[in-house]
Amino acid sequence: MSEPKFLIVIDAEDCKGCSLCIDFCPRNVLELVHELNRLGYHPACAVRVEDCTGCQACAQMCPEGGVTIYRRKVAEKALS
Ligand code: SF4
Numbered sequence: 001m002s003e004p005k006f007l008i009v010i011d012a013e014d015c016k017g018c019s020l021c022i023d024f025c026p027r028n029v030l031e032l033v034h035e036l037n038r039l040g041y042h043p044a045c046a047v048r049v050e051d052c053t054g055c056q057a058c059a060q061m062c063p064e065g066g067v068t069i070y071r072r073k074v075a076e077k078a079l080s
Pocket residue numbers: 008024025026027028029030051052053054055056057058059069
């Protein structure tokens with residue numbers, strides 16, 4: 001398994017479970033999880049992070065603005 005190049009941050013508590021991010025991901029990275037969030041929806045989650053190309057399609061499609069993609073090195077620097 002290759003090292004993930006991108007960090008996918010999904011605001012799971014505000015996700016409406018609409019699946020648009022999943023439908024538009026060309027790499028099949030995302031899935032809805034079984035658990036319900038505070039709104040009663042099954043939120044999206046990144047399950048194959050290592051396959052993400054950082055194309056941003058998921059972030060652009062989310063009507064809630066709930067998906068953000070970071071390049072891992074930038075994200076790690078910001079968090080350290
Ligand atoms: S950035 Fe692109 S490849 Fe990565 S999860 Fe989003 S849609 Fe999929």
